[in-house]
Amino acid sequence: MSKPRLLNRPEDAAPLERDLLVRMHDLMVKARVLEERLIQMYKQGHGYFWIGGPGEEAFNVPLGLLMKKGQGPAYDYLHAHYRQSATLLALGEEPIGALRQMKNTASDPYSGGRNFAGHFSKREWNIAPVSSPIEVQYTMAPGTALAQKRHGGDGITIVTGGDAGTAEGDFASCLVWSSRPGMELPVLIIVTNNQWGISTPAGTQHGETHVADRGRAFNIRTKTIDGNDPINAWRELKEAMEYVRRERKPFLLEAMVSRLYGHSSASGANFVGGEQDCLARFEERLLNDGVLTREQMNSLRSRYTEEMAALARQVREEPLPGPETIWNHIYAERK
């Protein structure tokens, strides 16, 4: 095998290796195809509602790859939102789970047919259940982070949400609780800014120049980054995570991302023009830099498209949960 080709941009201090670029591309394609399949399932009547994150893969894939995966406070906690299928896939999750959740089958691994698509939950990997009310996860993140600070080690809490939801008090709660003097908490506070709140442009709602600027008032280190470039996202996330792991203090990272299919199926889930497509942009770069050929990339996409279609067909035949299961899991019981 030939020596991996290193990508060098003038501003790159530490270039990424080819294997990593290929892996990130693979996961970005996989996540994009998964979301497109979910949208199709919705449109074919195989699900009631779609919400997801096509357009955020360039940020969400590096995030998943950089997380310290495991259960308990020694590992990273993720308080995600519903646009993060790419993060889950990057962590190693199988896409069929998302399809099962879309179809509300009994086999839905995240909610047993009870919750919307994109509402992941996986205790085994510290993935806190995604909830539909936006931004509530920001109030919970300091709790897991406090347990981690107490536990020691380098596990951190990562919380993500959208820009529109930062208007909720929960976001302010997160800034307040994670930055109390002498009791700072290891939280990576992420805002993926797609500049929309359903149909409302951010420019009409937010007086601050950057959402990240709000962290400065709390003496929280902050940065606004281009989240549509996976190489940039990888580097910035790595730096922010290393800071949080080492210093045991919060970091507020705002990633500018795109929203390629609108807010959700409620707004049609059709491809939106005028948004930057992070995957197309990355592929162009991989092509120009000679990392992958167009044929390789096209064939990868076709393979995933066929795989997802086959999985969707499989899921279509799987039974819905029995009505009696409404009584299951209301309470946890001692075993």
Add this chain to the structure above:
Amino acid sequence: MANMAQAIRMALHYAEENLGVTDIFGEDVGAPLGGVFTATQGLKTAWNTPLDERGIIGMAIGLAMAGQRPVAEIQFADYIYNTIDLLKIAGNTCWASHGDWNLPMVVKTPVGSGIRGSLYHSHSFDATATHIPGWKIVMPSNPLDAYGLMISACQELNPVMYLEPKALLRIKGEERIPGEPEDDKSLSKLIDAPLGDRSQWKPQWPAELSAYAVPIGKGKVVRPGSHVTVVSYGRTLPLCKRAADELASSGVDAEVIDMRSLWPYDWELIKGSVEKTGRVLYVNEDTEVTNFGEHLVRRTVEELFYKLLAPPRLLAGKFVPGVGLADTLEMASVPQLGDITAAIRALASEQP
């Protein structure tokens, strides 16, 4: 005998030493105050939070997720309303995640009238709390039960809402908590913080405290009787007992049941009593429209209709926007001893 605040404090001490409680927190819960009602004075894991109720509930959820065992306090139930969606999430997390996550957390909050608390320190929360599935909800009416219910709450795998009747927090009990010293004054000397500078103060906890637990879901007959059943909890419970005692001399023999747990609740106990007496009065002080007592009335009608000698009754707080500060306004807004006595007497003598 310990008062309810002391009982809760001793239970929390026992729980942080023996049941894995890691954090007791809320606004002014830590030193120097130890809680507005002194229920958290001197506890080693008690700490003060920002003035942010959503943050408090969110912190409890996060801690519970990460394997800690938090006891969070909302200073007055009146201030818990802006956390209602977080309470809903805490209640549905186990169900929504198909059993993947459970939240062993306790939220305690003082409720109800009786301390001249005006509009924002007198609210009840029982009807709202019982409308949020996935929680267990308890409300003691005496120090011993307060101790035992807190022990149970701290042993739970699920979220527990622990409602503290404000009016009863400083009233001494009639039964001793296992391990509590014989003499009230010596108890106070051991565990009550001094006035003034407390910076050097440390409590001396009674060494013999035990895991005395009142099981969640079990009510108690506090006064046996044969003519009418009175079901209550919290502040109105001792009033119902007094009313029943007073009525005994006039030939009305009322059985009084303390629910202690609002969810799950001891229907078998209530049912058995109503089958015996044929008459039931439910008493609480939450506002009367969509009151938790209405649920009990509905269930009584549906399941026990043919056993009844009179319609089941509910005596509750008036459906007004708040409890006014003036004594006359407060007394008129929520059930008082006279109201309860009259209601029991009327029900006992009601003929078709």
